[in-house]
Amino acid sequence: MSFLRVNNLEVTFELRSGGVQALSDVSFSLERGERLGIVGESGAGKSVAAFAILNLLSRPGRITAGEVMFEGQDLAKLTPKQMRTIRGNRIAMIFQDPMMTLNPVLTVGQQMVECLQAHRQISQKDACTIAIRKLRQVQIPSPETRMDQYPHELSGGMRQRIIIAIALLMDPVLIIADEPTTALDVTIQAEIMDLLLDLCESNNVGLILITHDLGVVSQVTEKAIVMYAGRIIEIGPTKEIINDAQHPYTQGLIKALPQQTLPGHRLNQIPGSMPSLQGIPAGCAFNPRCDFVMDICKQTLPEFTASGGCSVACHMVKVMKDQARQED
């Protein structure tokens, strides 16, 4: 039994113009303490995937197929009450923009204590002690004073540390971090990322790290998923994906990394942009931007082809694999 196993997950947004699928046929698994990166352009469905795992999608979005097996139960089928015992307790989430994530009218202490008290019988005093200990763990200076402060009195980096501390309060087994450093100054991005990695490693906490930065994924995670227009297009060990990407889209993402560009040259961006959910082309969603496009790409959805440790949804990769097999 896997620790977390997502099977054929599908999320639909019921819009007035009709239903659109923000997530289609998403499957992956995670072992305890393992770290998984999810990359893709903005709008690829990364955040939707994160919220779907926690069963936190709000109208008009909902899970329309598939399951989220976590510690033996399907989170997609739990009642709201059962789900509350998972959220913030077994699985914690870290949001993108620390300036918006904390409630502006409640103190840091209030926002930490309430989380502890929601999940266990604990006195105010004991909860404060734990909260202060967690604040110390995320290296916040003079945590006792922070407890009485309001979010607006703290910097962005400090707030993200506090949010990480909140995520750690109940000693979760899995943390989902949705672009945890995107909104921060470049100088503190690495600091926060290191801290998060450190804490996950030392506490054997699983991590799903959502980012559009392949560089971060290669430093932090063991496994990676590349998403495009609501689907997984490539999944496998991070090292393989970075060093030997198969899907033309993934290859494009890697070529676009700043360290892959010669100094003084423009970044190698993939021409075109990702389609909106209403305008996904037939066949492979990437086909209009693909350099290797074939006729079949415009007609049928590519199936997953195993390539090394990776699975790739690409017709060209399949053709090449088949040829290689025939030559053997």
Next chain:
Amino acid sequence: MIAFLIRRLFQAAIVMFVISLLSFSIQDNLGDPLRELVGQSVSEEQRQELRDQLGLNDPFFTQYLRFAGKALQGDLGTSYFFKEPALQVILKKLPATLELVFGATLIIILLSVPIGVYSAIKPHSLFSKAVMGLSIVGISIPVFLTAIMAIYLFSVELNWLPSFGRGVTEHVFGYWDTGFFNMDGLLHLLLPCVSLASIMLPLFVRLIRAEMMEVLESEYIKFAWAKGLAPTRIWFLHALKNTMLPVITVGGVQIGTMVAYTILTETVFQWPGMGFLFLEAVNRVDTPLIVAYLIVVGAIFVVTNTIVDMIYGLVNPTVRLTRSKA
């Protein structure tokens, strides 16, 4: 806190200055005070002499300074009709009006918060849709119509509630006549308060609903859900507190405005308050009384706004009264 109060007092002074200037111009232009003071038999020379004596021929500015000087000492002139100091006449009616406004405010708060919050939490429920529809109707019905319909239904047809006057009142603190401490007084308050409240209630419900729905979409509310908090805590603490910030600001102004609406309500219900008195004063061209009314209403406006600002400061941590610059 001190800085806040000083700044507030300064603002209040400016507001009161403007009101006094306005009031004074009205006094200057409304009717001839002499006609009220002396009879028809007085000759024109005697009139001119009286005018000089009373300073009515002095330049506008001199007259205003004299008026303002007296006003600062609480002397707003003598009511022509009651032959008593105008301020005293008005202040005697103040409790009746304030109780009306207070009762209406209470009704508004007690109804609009739960209704607004519920219809924001369940925006697709039948209840929420009914509230939205009714509030549109409510906004478009004029007060006097609501009042008259209420009187017809509850007083005339059903005979449940009294339709005019304050009923039994009790004397408290040596000054205040209150209807809040006995059944008869409360029953008399009910219809006028409900009518007055009905003007603002739909507005408040819609405002609270709209603000709350916006807050419920915010990141910090999503984060609160992700923490596994109970819905009641998220709705009534996390969301409501943020919802109330803009509502308090708007609400403060609206409650101040409500004092103006009491003129209508008091007239329909024969409520012996300032508004009723004011209308009588207008009919009698009792200028000192009109001026006194305007100034007292201005003062109420300033005071409610100050109180509202203080409450806002207490709820919103980003506004620190103690640290604000004057």
